[in-house]
Amino acid sequence: DKGTYPFYMLKEIDEQPNVMRKLAQVYLSETGEPVINEKLLNSMKQADRIYIVGAGTSYHAGLVGARLFENLTQTPTEVHISSEFAYEQPILSKKPFFIFLSQSGETADSREVLVNVNAANYESLTITNVQNSTLSREATYTLLLHAGPEIAVASTKAYTAQIALEAILAKALGESDNQIVAQRFNIRQQLGLVATGIQAIIDAKSKLEDMAKKYFLNTPNAFYIGRSLDWSVSLEAALKLKEISYVQAEGFASGELKHGTIALIEDGTPVIGIITQAKTAGLTRSNLQETMARGAKIITITTESLAKKDDDIILPDVDELLTPLLSVVPTQLLAYYTSLNKGLDVDKPRNLAKSVTVE
Numbered sequence: 050d051k052g053t054y055p056f057y058m059l060k061e062i063d064e065q066p067n068v069m070r071k072l073a074q075v076y077l078s079e080t081g082e083p084v085i086n087e088k089l090l091n092s093m094k095q096a097d098r099i100y101i102v103g104a105g106t107s108y109h110a111g112l113v114g115a116r117l118f119e120n121l122t123q124t125p126t127e128v129h130i131s132s133e134f135a136y137e138q139p140i141l142s143k144k145p146f147f148i149f150l151s152q153s154g155e156t157a158d159s160r161e162v163l164v165n166v167n168a169a170n171y172e173s174l175t176i177t178n179v180q181n182s183t184l185s186r187e188a189t190y191t192l193l194l195h196a197g198p199e200i201a202v203a204s205t206k207a208y209t210a211q212i213a214l215e216a217i218l219a220k221a222l223g224e225s226d227n228q229i230v231a232q233r234f235n236i237r238q239q240l241g242l243v244a245t246g247i248q249a250i251i252d253a254k255s256k257l258e259d260m261a262k263k264y265f266l267n268t269p270n271a272f273y274i275g276r277s278l279d280w281s282v283s284l285e286a287a288l289k290l291k292e293i294s295y296v297q298a299e300g301f302a303s304g305e306l307k308h309g310t311i312a313l314i315e316d317g318t319p320v321i322g323i324i325t326q327a328k329t330a331g332l333t334r335s336n337l338q339e340t341m342a343r344g345a346k347i348i349t350i351t352t353e354s355l356a357k358k359d360d361d362i363i364l365p366d367v368d369e370l371l372t373p374l375l376s377v378v379p380t381q382l383l384a385y386y387t388s389l390n391k392g393l394d395v396d397k398p399r400n401l402a403k404s405v406t407v408e
């Protein structure tokens with residue numbers, strides 16, 4: 050039941066702080082240590098490489114997860130689009146471990162990969178929101194997202210839940226292997242900061258409603274740009290805008306713009322820069338300037354510690370590995386309000402189904 054909300058999507062965006070708290074409650078002990086199935090951790094510890102597989106938003110959550118696993122566990126991690134992996138399998142390492150990300154647990158493209166993984170006798174984990182779903186039943190292990198039902202076709206809280214759970218799992222795995230970075234990563238404190246941070250963004254949503262009107266209502270296209278984790282979020286931000294507001298949007302590695310795509314920038318093209326990583330903040334800012342010089346209207350999403358005078362959306366600081374949990378939220382709201390202002394059916398965009406059970 051969506052209660053007083055006009056659409057499920059807004060309700061589900063609003064639920065994200067609670068989803069963060071719920072995951073901490075389910076997967077962390079009273080002292081803030083991860084509580085994860087020992088067998089699962091042992092299987093993962095034996096792996097020489099992690100393969101994350103997913104589609105759409107779940108694939109995007111995997112891109113962030115790969116950074117978390119590599120940073121906190123030092124295990125090389127690859128991320129693959131399930132429909133590609135199914136028919137063009139990369140050369141696997143000697144001891145692969147597979148993680149399937151799927152909100153519904155029913156995505157046919159991902160299942161096709163899991164069938165092959167099982168046939169080869171490799172171990173796997175499904176991270177899903179739906180208990181007893183196909184991908185959950187057929188994988189060796191399951192971790193549930195506990196996000197509550199996600200009804201809107203556009204995935205929001207499942208994305209943030211997937212990333213938060215990947216972070217908890219990476220922390221657990223890294224710690225069990227005595228990785229110092231993992232030991233120092235205070236997941237409980239961070240998830241608390243993330244929950245209050247998301248709430249602060251939601252509380253200031255009227256600003257995003259105005260921006261959606263000003264920048265997106267009458268544009269045929271838009272660009273989200275960023276580097277590293279900010280690029281991963283750009284892909285997700287663009288998908289959200291495309292699928293519910295029908296604005297042609299691209300998520301772009303900001304350094305790649307000058308290698309071709311900048312030719313598309315015209316007077317008034319919205320370019321949104323996501324700037325949350327200290328190492329690349331200055332570079333992305335220069336890339337934004339380059340688009341502005343060609344007429345782009347720029348919006349910046351950044352963190353308190355990296356903020357400059359004219360920035361538009363300023364996110365509270367959290368560990369740099371977890372900034373996607375915050376930076377995605379304004380982009381969800383921008384997509385929501387654009388769709389709403391266009392009078393579209395936010396929850397049921399054309400041509401799409403909530404779970405895609407055909408290949």
Ligand code: M6R
Pocket residue numbers: 104105106107150151152153154155156159202203204205288289292403404405
């Ligand atoms: O249920 P899944 O997470 O496996 O679904 C994967 C995609 O179909 C899904 O994330 C899709 O991209 C969403 N509509 C995006 O908002």
